[in-house]
Amino acid sequence: LLISTDPAHSISDCLEQHIGFNVREVSGIENLAAIEVVADEALSGFKTEHQSELKKLLETSTNLDNEDIDELLTLSIPGIDEVMSFKTIIDFIEEGQYNKYVVDTAPTGHALRLISSPKLLDEWVKVAARMRWKYRYMITSFSGNYQQDEVDSFLLSLKKTVKRIENILRDNTKCEFIPVCIPEAMAIMETGRLLEELGKSEIISRQIIVNNVMASEACGFCKQRKAGQLKYIRQIDETFTQLNKVEVPMFAEEIKGLEALNQLRMCLFGDQPINP
Template sequence: MMLDSNAKEEIEDMKSEIQTSEMILPGLDEALAFDELLRHVEDPNWDVIVFDTAPTGHTLRFLSLPEIIEAWSGRLIRMMRISGGIRSMLFGSKESNEMKEELEKFRRRVLHVRRVLSDEQLTSFTLVTIPERMGVNETLRAHKSLVEFNLPVHSCLVNRLTPEFDHPFLAKRRDAELVRISELEEKLDSVEVASLELLDQEVIGVENLRNVGQTLYGVPTKIDDSLGPHSIGKLLKHDIHRGMVKELHEGIERIYLHFPGIKRDELSLRSNDGILYIGLNGREKEIKTSVPVKASQVDAKLEGDVLRLDIPLE
């Protein structure tokens, strides 16, 4: 393929704008995991997402991805603007625009999950450690790093505390562990510190998990059907929101959808063959309705994080 002088100039501009190494997405595996997390956050069928992270170093690298990906995608978008003419020749203007749009959607999804993770009304990080010097020191470092990322840490669970027995060895061990817990309480003054005693068996199986859950959160109780927030917990406490609430009023079905951290320009609404779809940054979810729906007949209103849909039943 022969390139004219203008195309050659564009190539030189591209070379100065970005290096080949900068085209590689850092932490691709973590980025894909981040996108999978957002799929659940954007799904109103889930009320609560529990994300059990890897050990501290991996977790902090994972949580730094929004800034890394935003910088990476910003460089790539700038390069795509500079190289517009060349890309149009190689791929055609339609394909070129689609590539740019998909990249922009991905960048916006990353920023969305960052907003959710940094909002203390929506997200709560719970540190889990053991009552030993190494575990406590690592927990304090993790807390410092999370705070630097502006991520809300509300609680810390100290696991495997030696139970209180009338035995000199166990009593000495427990006293040393209580000192470590006191250290955590002192240095994490804004964080609720709770402890869970060492059990006589591994926590394996649904029944054992349920027992530990009741220790941490109390006996399960039914919460009302409103969006919330609803306060739950015993040793650990959280405020949760329902993802979706449906109500029947005279002549309409009203659906409340909780989309944490969403912005108006990130939402879209359409229907196809009577099925209603909500789009968030280009990713669509089907919303179950009582009757076939036309999007043009739906009265939609966004208030904060809650999208209200009024659907005519006739």
């Protein structure tokens, strides 16, 4: 299953097939399905599914009236897009309908926020749990007994979701992050920052793809451009010594459609048919 979390989705354009926010089988390839995650729709579905638990949490833990609660639930929370995207990914993985899950992230900044989203969700759950504890303490003080309800089950479920996400990300037999960069100074710096953050999160990377490498010296511009790139390719070799480097040449035309993607695949994996 190919999952795009990039807000500027390009899978549909790349495959030259409409994908959208529903899993679709990719026409022309027997073993590939794809989805473009739309964070707003994922959040809307989450709120619809758990509306009663969210409202009850706020009703029992705040002094807000129903109108204020309804308004609060419509507000956008910083980081919620990445949290919802990651939760969608985990939901698919737990359904277990596919052998492999490939996530196409946005560039570095968005990818870093996506990676850090489990920690953010964990902080939200901790805040909600503290709010809930005060309510539980009050009920126990007055009645002497507290019965767990759907809100407690909901918070426990979210806590377990965070734990599952962390376990998957840190399991190097199940998860690997493959950075893609171009042979330019800024891209190398961003990739280094990304790999540093991945290391802090205990997410393994074994390979790096260097894209848009000049292959031709047919003209003066091409020759000069290639010479400049060689300097940065050497820098990549010296900086990311622990990674296996794969170079992808600059194509004359945009990579769109299965035929062009097959050419790209051969650069990455060798000359094997796309449907073995």
